[in-house]
Amino acid sequence: MRYHLIGIAGSSMSGLARILQKKGEQVSGCDLQKIRLEGILTQKGHSPNHINKNIDALVISAAITPSSLAWPEVEKAQQLGIKVISRAKMIGQLMREKRGIAIAGTHGKTTISAMVTLILKEAGRRPSFLIGGDIKGWGNADWDEGEDFVVEACEYGRQFLEFRPRVALISNIEKEHLDTYPKGMPEIKKAFKKFVRLLPKNGLLILWQEDPLTNWLKKSAPCKVKTFSLAKPWPGLSLKIPGEHNLLNATAAARLCHELGVPHSVIKKTLNQFTGVKRRFEIKGEAKGILVVDDYGHHPSEIKATLKGARQWYPLRRIICLFQPHQYARTYHLLKDFATAFSDCDLLIVTDIFGVPGRDEVKVTTEELVEAIRQKKKEVIYLKEGQLLDYLKQTCKSNDLVLTMGATKIYQVGEQFLSLLKKGEQDERA
Helix, strand or coil, rough: CCCEECCCHHHHHHHHHHHHHHHHCCCEEECCCCCCEEEEEEEECCCHHHHHCCCCCCEEEECCCCCCHHHHHHHHHCCCCCCEEEHHHHHHHHHHCCCEEEEEEECCCHHHHHHHHHHHCCCCCCEEEEEEEEEECCEEEEEECCEEEEEEEEEEEHHHHHHHCCCEEECCCCCCCCCCCCCCHHHHHHHHHHHHHCCCCCCCEEECCCCCCHHHHHHCCCCCCEEEECCCCCCCCCCCCCCCCHHHHHHHHHHHHHHHCCCCHHHHHHHHHCCCCCCCCCCEEEEECEEEEEECCCHHHHHHHHHHHHHHCCCEEEEEEECCCCCCCCCCCCCHHHHCCCCCCCEEEEECCCCCCCCCCCCCHHHHHHHHHHHCCCCEEECCCCHHHHHHHHHHCCEEEEEECCCCHHHHHHHHHHHHHHHHHHHHHH
């Protein structure tokens, strides 16, 4: 079959494209930004002209709605009688071909999915996987010969309700994606309850024991339930990545793989060698004594956990956090939580909120966010994107840690700053 994917630049869609290609299907795609995928025709921009009768199915991401710039392509496909299928439903179909392992929860999905994938690889299981970040040396997706298919299961748009897992792990449950769940936690809990009930009687559910919202799902499970606990970390762990949250992620991954029969020695070896996933406390480099790190954190709980880990890992460094909020809706609904999320950095620099076309409307300003944070933390400033690099050049000094943070391209500022620092070192040596 020939599939055309809309929104192919996103990590989840590019990964799905690679899987379909690996299965022998013909794949093309388009997005607002141009990306390159080996052997796959990708086009920049959206146009109904991308759609023709040679396409058997159009696959769309959860972000494609009637208000999206890509919607005319969907309408063209419907006019031509071409099947339109969501990314989530496509993944659900793929899960039926293997033992689907779905990693769900508000935080930690990508890291846990990567850990589970690498443990299964080390055990010789040859798993397939589809996750939201790049595993170093492996990318974000593959379709291999083993029976396991590890998938990051996002609750946004209730996508994970289209999945068909035999094994599921839920890391935690918090308020998030309130554009999907406008009634808040009751609606979110209901969705996770439905997700758990997708598991077969001979399936397996792994839950975080200390989280009451997660542990509450035990009574809804139609299958065996096991738990993991931060009070009892997996024995023998000595991680290369910082933070209690990553110790919890590793313990969760270890519990799941143990239940799948992987030997303890393999689990311990893999986790102790794990160096992280792209954009999850990713160390970009160091020059002139300044360490530059990037993290995808965009929810207050993620930010708080990452900064706490950074403070514990680098207690003698001044931590400068450069944060770009992602979505006006998230910023508006979680404003009070954002206000208290940055206590473990010494200086916070906030730049303009990144709005998502078709999913967002202005409900709060960046200035309002900065003022809310300032009520709790005085060391915060607001800068326009074009001012960031010059400010870092003027402010940063040896022994600083610069942490770019957000689900945006804010990491590019850190990369540019690091390049300038390295050039300065080269000039001094010349």
